[in-house]
Amino acid sequence: MSGGRKIRVGVVGVGHVGQHHARIYHELPGVELAGIADSDPAKLQQVCGLLEVPAFQDYRELFGRVDGVSVAVPTPLHATIARDCLERGVDVLVEKPLAETLHEAEQLTDLARRQGRILQVGHVERFNGAVRALHQIIKTPGFIECHRLSPFSERGTDVDVILDLMIHDIDVILSLVKSPVTQVNAVGVPVLTDRVDIANARLGFASGCVANVTASRVSVDRVRKIRVFQPDTYISLDYASQEIALYRRLPADPSSRPPRPPQIVREEVAVEKEEPLRLELTSFLGSVRDRTRPEVSGEEAVEALRVASQILAKI
Secondary structure, eight states: OSSSEEEEEEEESTTTTTHHHHHHHHHTEEEEEEEEEOOHHHHHHHHHHHHHHOESSSSGGTTOSSSEEEEEEEEEGGGHHHHHHHHHTOOEEEEEEOSSSSHHHHHHHEEEHTOOOOEEOOOGGGGHHHHHHHHHHOSSEEEEEEEOOOOOOTTTSOOOOOIIIIIHHHHHHHHHHHHHHEEEEEEOOOOSSOOOOOEEEEEEETTTTTEEEEEEEEEESSSEEEEEETTEEEEEEEETTEEEEEEEEOOOBSSSSBBOOEEEEEEEOOOOOOOOOHHHHHHHHHHHHHHHSSSSHHHHHHHHHHHHHHHHHOO
């Protein structure tokens, strides 16, 4: 981010996630955190006072002050705020999911395209060091299993668990398989809210790959894991620790003395561990500066939301 004028950014919403956007922007070189907007005066003053940044209760007061913004408000507000920012010529990073409905998400991507603005979506797991390493390993995935389980929290309950938690894994799976989804089966139930709190989906792809995805926000333990099976290889990834366990089947070697039977060996996988959100925001700023396609584009986020919508429809 060094060289030339600093990129001016703002953050709309400084709740559980947004406050970390503000913190990182404030720390990054070549960036000016020009303002923070939040409708909660107490939270706004707390974060702005700590970072010594201008505070605004109306996000529209950021217009003219910023080149780009992070939108980290509740999901039902994503479409309205992102649309207003794009129409005013501001580049936007929207926390996942891109919007509450597929129609809204498609409208936002169309608007960004027409306006020539950057629209990136906060699928932060794409910037997880282990996920990046996984992309170098996966060639022909045949079966994928995901578990994303969390203890109950009021945060995120404005949407079903599919849009709250499962959307992360849907996005990662689509980036790995790169094949059209041809079949969706799903079950889910409300437990502590009036929305779906635990769900399981089985996705079939044209390539023949099958993905089994479970998300719960009413679990005792916190689990963030994905397992991928492909010919002769099994990979287990822990999102939280950013670690990968890789097991490979070696064929028999009848020419060795004595002849060697088939073996399963564990291979070490090097993972560069950094804070995923910092990498995500740095990537967004690079797109703003260089006018390049975001690493997680609006179009990709639309596809993840399309599959999430199919899952919700099945439930």
